[in-house]
Amino acid sequence: MKLNIIIKTLFTFILIALFAFSFIACKKNKTNVKSKYEKISAAQAKEIMDNQTDYIILDVRQPFEYEEEHIEGAILIPDNEISKKAEETLKDKNQLILVYCRSGRRSKIASDELIKLGYTNIKDFGGIIDWEYETVK
Numbered sequence: 055m056k057l058n059i060i061i062k063t064l065f066t067f068i069l070i071a072l073f074a075f076s077f078i079a080c081k082k083n084k085t086n087v088k089s090k091y092e093k094i095s096a097a098q099a100k101e102i103m104d105n106q107t108d109y110i111i112l113d114v115r116q117p118f119e120y121e122e123e124h125i126e127g128a129i130l131i132p133d134n135e136i137s138k139k140a141e142e143t144l145k146d147k148n149q150l151i152l153v154y155c156r157s158g159r160r161s162k163i164a165s166d167e168l169i170k171l172g173y174t175n176i177k178d179f180g181g182i183i184d185w186e187y188e189t190v191k
Contacts, residue, residue, distance in 0.1 A: 091165035091176035099179035109150040114164040133160040136167045157181035
């Protein structure tokens with residue numbers, strides 16, 4: 055009889071402990087959710103450029119595309135080199151980074167990669183083909 059009480063008590067304790075650990079794990083997981091980049095329009099990017107100062111404009115196209123035309127002040131890191139070159143060029147992982155390419159496909163890929171590298175303030179504004187403002191040619 056005493057053995058049944060001990061087994062029931064032990065079983066109850068184990069269930070309570072498992073419940074508590076799973077609750078803590080779920081709560082911890084929700085607070086540590088990885089950042090996601092934000093997709094914005096060219097107009098929103100232009101507004102940031104006109105009204106803020108501490109940001110980086112990142113062109114993720116190829117060098118020949120950058121030489122043809124780019125947004126003034128943009129730095130070039132081709133999308134296929136982000137994982138190798140971002141951390142040496144983009145030192146502050148919390149700084150606002152405005153990302154663009156030609157049409158928006160590579161800027162999405164590069165933004166995803168930056169998030170994987172730990173960057174927290176990424177805004178993808180798509181392609182230069184949608185940029186209605188001044189450029190350097």
